[in-house]
Amino acid sequence: MATEKKVTAIKNTPKHLLGIQNLSVLEAKEILTEAKSFIKLNRGSSKKLDVLRGKTQINLFFEPSTRTQSSFDLAGKRLGADVMTINMNNSSLKKGETLIDTAMTLNAMHPDIIVIRHQDSGAPNLLSQKVNCTVINAGDGRREHPTQALLDALTIINRKGNIEGLKIAICGDILHSRVARSNIYLMNMLGAEVNVIAPKTLMPNGIDNLGVKSFTDMKKGLDGCDIVMMLRLQNERMQGSFLPSKREYYEFFGLTPEKLKFAKKDALLMHPGPMNRGVEIDTKLADDINVSLVKEQVELGVAVRMACLKLYCK
C-alpha cells in the first residue's frame, strides 16, 4: 500500500520564502511549530540529521552578515545538505556581472536552495523567477527579512507562551528597516498589537496603513508594552542627513533602563543585531540577562532557518 505523504500548508504554495507578506497564518505557524522541534536538537551533543542529504544549498550574500549567514550555514549543515557560501565581494560581480547572469551561472550547477541577501528590495523575487530551485530571502534592501521576524516570533513564544494579545513596540529606524516591516506583518498576523516609535524623519509615510500605531515619543509608544524591539540606524541606506547627531538620537530614542520603565514591569528587550551600543541601546541593558533576549534570538535563529530549509526545499 502506498504510504500517504504528510500534507503541509507549505506544500501547496510556491516553493520560495520571499517575505512574510506572502505567507498565510497557517504557513507561519507551521514554520514555528517545525522550528520548535529543532531547539532541543540544537542544544544536544549530536546535531546532525539527514533530512536534506543529497541537496545543495548556496548562500549568496551581497551585503555583510554575521548572524544570518552563519545560521543559514549551520542550519543547512545540521540537516545534512552540502552548503556553499559565496562571498559576493570576491565574485564576478566585481567584474561587472549582473545578478541575473550570476543566477544563471549558479542555476547551471543544479542547486536545490539559494539563500540570498541583497541590498536591492525585490532581488530575491527576481532571482526566484530565473532559477529552478527554492529561493529564501535572507534580507532584501529595506523590504523584508522573513526569517528574522520568524525567529523573533519563536523567541517571544518561547518566553511568553503566545503572541496573541501582546503589545509589541518596534523602535528606531523604521524607515530603512526590513526587520521592522517583516515583524509588523508577522506580529499583526499572529494577533499582537504593534506600536512603532521613531523620529519623524525615520518614520515611513502611511505606516499606519500597515495596522500599527505610530509614535515619536518613547514614553507614549512604550506604554503598556510587553516586548521592546530596538533597531540599528541603517546608515548604509541613508543618503543625506536624517538626524542632528547620534548623541541627540540616544537622548531621545536610545533605550535606557529609565526609558524601559515606560513599558510593562516584565517587559523584555530584543534586538536583531548588530547592536550599536550607546546609539540605540544602553550597553548594560543590552547585556542584562533579566530583560535582554538578544542571545536567545541568535540561538533560535538556527532552529527557524532549519525549519524553513526543511519545509521549502522539495
Ligand code: NCD
Ligand atoms: C538585520 C539586517 O541585516 O537586516 N540584521 C540581521 O539580520 N541580524 C538588522 C541590521 O542590520 O540592522
